[in-house]
Amino acid sequence: MPSKPLRLSKSRYLSGLQCHKQLWWRVHEPDAPELALTPGQENLFAQGKEVGERARGQVPGGELIDLPFYEYDNKVAATREALNRGLPAIYEAWFLAEDTYAGVDILARDPGGGGRGHVVIEVKASNSRKPEHLPDAAVQVYVLRRAGLQVERAEVMHLNPECRYPDLSNLFVREDVTALVEGTLIGLSDELEAQRRMLDAPLPDVPIGEHCSRPHDCPFIPRCWPKLPDHHVSSLYRIDRRRAVELEADGYATIYDLPSELELSAIHARQVKAVQTGRMVVEETLKKALTQFASPLAFLDFETVSLAIPRWAGCRPWQQVPVQFSVHVEERGRGLTHHEWIADGPGDPRPALAEALVEACAGARRVVAYYASFERECIRQLREAVPQLGRGLERIERRLVDLLPTVRNHVYHPDFGGRFSIKKTLPALVPGLSYSDLKVRDGEVATVELQRLMLAGTELPASERAELRQALLRYCERDTWAMVKMLEKLRGLVADQLELF
Ligand code: SF4
Numbered sequence: 001m002p003s004k005p006l007r008l009s010k011s012r013y014l015s016g017l018q019c020h021k022q023l024w025w026r027v028h029e030p031d032a033p034e035l036a037l038t039p040g041q042e043n044l045f046a047q048g049k050e051v052g053e054r055a056r057g058q059v060p061g062g063e064l065i066d067l068p069f070y071e072y073d074n075k076v077a078a079t080r081e082a083l084n085r086g087l088p089a090i091y092e093a094w095f096l097a098e099d100t101y102a103g104v105d106i107l108a109r110d111p112g113g114g115g116r117g118h119v120v121i122e123v124k125a126s127n128s129r130k131p132e133h134l135p136d137a138a139v140q141v142y143v144l145r146r147a148g149l150q151v152e153r154a155e156v157m158h159l160n161p162e163c164r165y166p167d168l169s170n171l172f173v174r175e176d177v178t179a180l181v182e183g184t185l186i187g188l189s190d191e192l193e194a195q196r197r198m199l200d201a202p203l204p205d206v207p208i209g210e211h212c213s214r215p216h217d218c219p220f221i222p223r224c225w226p227k228l229p230d231h232h233v234s235s236l237y238r239i240d241r242r243r244a245v246e247l248e249a250d251g252y253a254t255i256y257d258l259p260s261e262l263e264l265s266a267i268h269a270r271q272v273k274a275v276q277t278g279r280m281v282v283e284e285t286l287k288k289a290l291t292q293f294a295s296p297l298a299f300l301d302f303e304t305v306s307l308a309i310p311r312w313a314g315c316r317p318w319q320q321v322p323v324q325f326s327v328h329v330e331e332r333g334r335g336l337t338h339h340e341w342i343a344d345g346p347g348d349p350r351p352a353l354a355e356a357l358v359e360a361c362a363g364a365r366r367v368v369a370y371y372a373s374f375e376r377e378c379i380r381q382l383r384e385a386v387p388q389l390g391r392g393l394e395r396i397e398r399r400l401v402d403l404l405p406t407v408r409n410h411v412y413h414p415d416f417g418g419r420f421s422i423k424k425t426l427p428a429l430v431p432g433l434s435y436s437d438l439k440v441r442d443g444e445v446a447t448v449e450l451q452r453l454m455l456a457g458t459e460l461p462a463s464e465r466a467e468l469r470q471a472l473l474r475y476c477e478r479d480t481w482a483m484v485k486m487l488e489k490l491r492g493l494v495a496d497q498l499e500l501f
Contacts, residue, residue, distance in 0.1 A: 006199045008100040008192060009072075013139045014132070016195040021206040022218050027199055034219040040444040043451065044125070047308040051125040052105055054309060055157055058172055059108045059121065062089025072101050079107075083149075086115075097146035100192055104140050110152040117152035120144065121174070125308045127161040127317055129175050132215040137177055138184035142192075154181040159317040165310035171317070231255040231275050235418035237267050237408075270412040278414060280428075286410035287494045292401050293487060296330040298364035300357075300396075301479035302378045303443070303472070305451045312348040314385055322378040323349045323450055326476040327360040328484050336484065340473055344453050344465070350385040357382070358392035364399065368483055370422050372402035403483055406490065422482055430485045435478060439471035446475055 006027060008016075016023035025032060037045070056062060065078050075094035082090050086109075093107040110117035122137045124130075137154045144151050153176060160173045198204055208225055212218045228234065231254050234244040252258050255275040264272060274281045304320040315321060323343040328336050339360035343349030361367055369375040379397045383390050407429075408420045415428035423442070427434040435441040440449060452460065453468050460468070 006099075006196065007096075008195060008199075010100075010102045010136065010139050010143075013100065013192065013195065014136060016198075017135055017191065018215065019206055019211055019218060020195065020198045020204045021224070022220055023195060024199060024203050025220055025223075028203075032220075034223070038444070039448045043448045048125040051159065051308050052123050055121075055123040055172060056089075056091045056106060058157065058174070059089045059106050061087070062091050062106070062108070063087050064091040065093055072096070075103075076101070095140075095143050095147045095149070097143045098189075098192065099196065100139070100143050102140045102143035104144070106157070107144075112152065117150045118144070119153040119155060120151055121155045121157050124156060124158040127159050129156045129158055129177070130215070133158075134177060134180050134184045135188075138181045138188055139192075141181055142185055142188050153178045159308060161316055161318075163310070163316055165313055165315045168309070171309065229254055231414075231417075233258070237271055237418045237420070239268075239418075267408065267412075271416075271418060274412040274414050280411065280413040282493045283410040286406070286490060289406045289410050290487075290490060290494060292366065293368060293403075293406075294365050296332065296364055297366050297368055297487075298330075298361045299328040299368045299480040299483040299487075300361065300375055300400075301326050301369065301476055301483075302375055303446050303450055303476050304378065305447055305454065307451070311346070312350065312385075319381075320378075321350070322353060322382065323454065324472065324476055325353065325357055325360075326473075326480045327357070328480045329360060329364055331363065338477065338480075340477060342453075342469060342473055342476075343450070344469060346455055346457070348385075349454070350382055351389075354382045354386040354389045354393060357396065358389055361396050361399075362392075366401050367396050367399045368401055368403055368487065370403045370479070370483055372400045372404070376400055403486065407486070411490070411493070422479065422486075426482045426486060429489045430482070433482065433485055435475070438475055438478060440475040446472060 012023055012027065015026055026035065029035075056064070063082050065075050065082065067075050067078060072094065073096070075092075076096045079090060079093045079095065082093070089106055089108045090104075091106055093104045095102050095104070104120050105123040106121035108119040108121060109115065110119050120137060120140050122133060122140065124133055133156045137156060141151050141154050155174050156177050157172050157174045160170050163171045212221055212224065218224075232244075233239070233247045233252055233255060234241070236244070236255065247258070255272055258272055258276075270281045270283070302322040303324040304322050306318050306320045307315070308317055310317055310319060312321065325339075325341055327339040329339065331337050339356070341353050341356040341360075343353065367375075376397055379393050379400075383393045383397075386393070404420055404422075407425055411429075413425070413428040416424050423435060440446050449468055449472055453465065453472065
């Protein structure tokens with residue numbers, strides 16, 4: 001007896017649209033380690049779910065098909081039964097046609113079409129409509145029509161970047177994408193058929209290319225892409241992908257191979273020199289650049305959370321809101337003192353944070369940050385949110401100096417690997433100091449964990465809360481301590497006035 005063909009779904013179709021090989025692995029190796037979600041992705045899914053639930057309020061009076069995710073056939077049957085009852089809307093409706101499942105966030109009755117027509121509404125937790133939303137809506141329209149439903153219209157409902165808490169009446173924007181979807185339907189049937197045939201065959205041979213990162217980074221990139229040699233030309237700082245391909249085609253696979261007569265930007269020239277000589281390059285201009293770091297200094301770093309549905313006054317969807325800071329301050333006669341503040345409840349953290357920040361930075365002549373435009377934006381937000389501290393905050397903003405361009409424009413160590421993030425430059429400039437000994441080691445995890453600390457309430461046991469709080473405090477503290485040690489190192493380099501290894 002021939003085996004039953006593998007069924008497709010909306011998400012499988014979209015994955016196959018990006019790459020058949022990716023879809024084959026997703027279907028035949030569902031437990032592949034590459035498919036495990038990162039904390040950041042899990043957070044996005046959780047927030048997307050919240051947005052989906054909230055969106056149902058825009059089309060009231062509907063019924064939710066509330067069954068476990070994997071009960072596809074039961075969900076299809078329950079949807080059919082709900083349709084027969086003539087409800088104004090069905091949330092999480094499921095359909096099956098041509099061996100393809102399609103889940104619909106909101107299926108609404110179209111008031112036109114004699115009451116028999118329907119509107120497919122795809123809810124997105126993004127602040128705008130994106131090109132990849134169209135095939136998503138199109139496959140739903142296709143399957144629903146094949147299942148016998150009269151679909152008159154397709155909409156994408158996304159978050160509204162103009163919305164400001166507490167007025168959430170305009171949280172969503174609905175865009176009619178019917179005409180665009182009708183265009184996207186052309187060829188959809190053939191693609192579904194091609195995907196089904198491909199899944200019944202051995203792993204397809206698909207060459208790597210631009211599609212590996214469009215519209216999303218494929219999780220299988222480490223499997224497919226060859227491991228590049230150290231200092232490959234693509235590791236030149238911010239090199240255009242096409243330029244790297246050209247250099248490789250000209251026979252220059254690594255930075256070691258690049259000829260001396262090649263015209264390069266100042267940063268690339270420094271990088272090439274450092275890599276080819278195996279020594280750190282320190283420009284004479286560093287001395288002048290360091291004069292802006294006039295004591296007494298404060299070293300400042302913020303951590304933020306970003307919520308799809310805003311919950312504090314004046315905030316828009318996905319706004320990055322500062323909820324934690326660390327400041328190391330030089331104080332006359334006392335060396336460095338450390339100040340820190342962290343939110344650990346659901347209330348608006350900005351007034352208390354701003355007050356502590358103004359106090360911590362009061363005696364500083366300059367406030368040092370690494371990639372200061374981020375800190376500047378956080379301070380601007382605080383000025384809007386806490387106008388009574390506007391003058392103090394504005395003083396901090398005026399005194400900001402950025403350590404990142406000081407490194408980028410005057411120093412290169414071969415271990416930077418073409419990047420100037422603090423995670424790359426710190427261990428190269430200050431051996432022995434990194435983030436590897438910390439429980440929270442990167443910004444993505446910090447954001448997710450801060451959100452948990454603030455919003456999990458009693459779900460987070462007291463002991464775990466205390467531990468998490470400590471881990472987050474130590475992470476943020478490391479960022480400012482890193483700047484202290486890095487500046488110390490740069491000053492030492494100037495004192496030496498040598499190119500050091
Ligand atoms: S890395 Fe590229 S070629 Fe490989 S599966 Fe992913 S998209 Fe396809």
